[in-house]
Amino acid sequence: MLQIHNLSATVADKPILKGLSLTINAGEIHAIMGPNGAGKSTLGYTLGGRPGYEVTGGEVSFNGQDLLALAPHERAAAGLFLGFQYPVEIPGVSFVQFLREALNSQRRSRDEAPLSGGEFLKLAREKAALLKLDMEMLKRPVNVGFSGGEKKRAEMVQMGILDPKLAILDETDSGLDIDALRICGEGINSIMRKPDKAVLLITHYQRLLDYVRPDFVHVLAGGRIVRSGGPELAVQLEHHGYEDVA
Amino acid sequence: MSDLATIPTSKSEDWRYAPANALAQIWPIAVEEIHVAAGGSDALTLVQDGGDRSGGGEPIARQILLVLEDHAEFDLTILNLGGTYSRIAVEARLGKASRLFIGGVQLAGANDKLEIATEVTHAEPDATSRQIIRSVAGGTASATYLGKVRVERGADGSDGAQSVRAMLLSPTATANARPELEIYADDVKCAHGCAVGELDAMGLFYLASRGIAPRQAKALMLQAFIAEALKGAADADNLHAQAQDRLSRLLEGEL
């Protein structure tokens, strides 16, 4: 589904990703762990196409398409979802309005009929319930006044509504209490654990991986994948830190 | 406000952003008077469009004189949609415990020069005035707000607020904002805030990451930006639709 080959990227002229390679197949869940400042968020932003994150080398193919040639909104329409470490507040624009425009934009670009207001609300209500987020909150401006945990649950509601092929989830577990962690973990499983989908979990901690069991675990340090293994690698990292493995 | 008998020069503070040739064309300006009797309440929506996006349109200027008697209320909503020079000026005189709301939106593209000028005088005690002005400027356009709140001697308990914000869509666009206070009374609550900015890049990326194309993302954020100024209008939905139409054409020119 996703093939990253030798990807290099700079932020503000500073090289952050330095020849990163990673392959993710449909049906797989991968976790990327690594110390602060390793470049984990930079990887997510670069794949999402954030302005200012400049690719200086390498290729990324997403379901056969050259991902890097697409504008950010086209990457979304192609089936990529980026869960933000720090979800952005958009004053004055409600979640419902924003998500309906987002979903219908994606659908139009795939030549699918847009959802009516009623159809959209039904879908939104269903996904909000899955993440135990009060539907009333989706009538409020995007992320404004939401707690850290509510923002992360709202990210997962968005993922449920947009139904991507590949989700890159950047520290979805940070800022969550134990109940919210379980709810988000179960949400990820129910939305994304399917044969035709894949997930890249970016995380610091083992704890999310107790709910969303990864098939592969990678260590990102110094802008590259320095080690890959199975779920046992996450446990090992939890006990021994990054020093030994990286 | 300035004497309307003679054509002002650009040295006049009230007209400093007006193109010299426009003044000769629009002069003299008829003053439209609105009177709200004691205890009465009224509202007005002004939509002004100088048309002709190619830049050849005629300049337009309106001058409103608004007199609110004691305990009168008035809601004025202004939608200034474009033109080589499109000015709406309001001079308001507030009686005792009267209330005035002015919501103003200006959407300037290409080489538009748009202007809202207000002079609100709290002549008697306990009147309230609220002004919310939101301007958007792209291309080489300029959007100007000149607003004075004057509190006369003895007009204690006056409460006047101006909130002025502008959003620039291009590096060659200009926003001028000059909120002013002139206070000759005691025990007065007056506040003004003014900010010129650009659309939040992180917000635009967030919207894009969900599948919303750049022009649509900007339109969504700008629609939210102007909303506060339109909330007093009875026909807000219609105004939003007109603004949205204008915004999407304005953004077409930006991308």
Ligand SMILES: Nc1ncnc2c1ncn2[C@@H]1O[C@H](COP(=O)(O)OP(=O)(O)O)[C@@H](O)[C@H]1O
């Ligand atoms: N916008 C930016 N401007 C300058 N440097 C940045 C920016 N974003 C990230 N960096 C730098 O890139 C490096 C990697 O950051 P990041 O990808 O956020 O790491 P991680 O998510 O693994 O903690 C850090 O050294 C950080 O300081």
Ligand SMILES: [Mg+2]
């Ligand atoms: Mg990070």
